[in-house]
Amino acid sequence: MKLVPLLATSIAFGVCHAFTIRKYNQLLVDIKSQKFELLDQMHHFTSGFKSVFSQFTMDGILSIRQSIGGAGYSAWSGLPYAIDDFSPQVTYEGDNTVMAQ
Secondary structure: OOHHHHHHHHHHHHHHHHHHHHHHHHHHHHHHOOOOHHHHHHHHHHHHHHHHHHHHHHHHHHHHHHHOHHHHHOHHHOHHHHHHHHHHHHOOOOOHHHHHO
C-alpha cells in the first residue's frame, strides 16, 4: 500500500525528466538562433519540478522508514543517512511553498 504509489511516482518523475531534457535540448538549439522564448518556460518547469520532486521524495523516504518500523531508525537500514543527506534538498534555493507557486 505504501511502496507501490512511490514506485508509480518515480516512473512519473522519469517521464517529467525526459520531457525536461527534450525542452532543454530544444532551448540550446534555439539559443544558437538567438531565440529565448523557451528560457522562461524552462525556468518555470525546473523550479516547479524541483519543488514537487524534492518534497515527494522526502515524504517517500519518511514513508519507507515508517513502513519498516523500528529498523528504519537503525543505521543498518541506511535510511537515517538518506534522510540526513536528502533533507536539505527541500529548502535549497528557497522554500518549496514559494517555488511551487
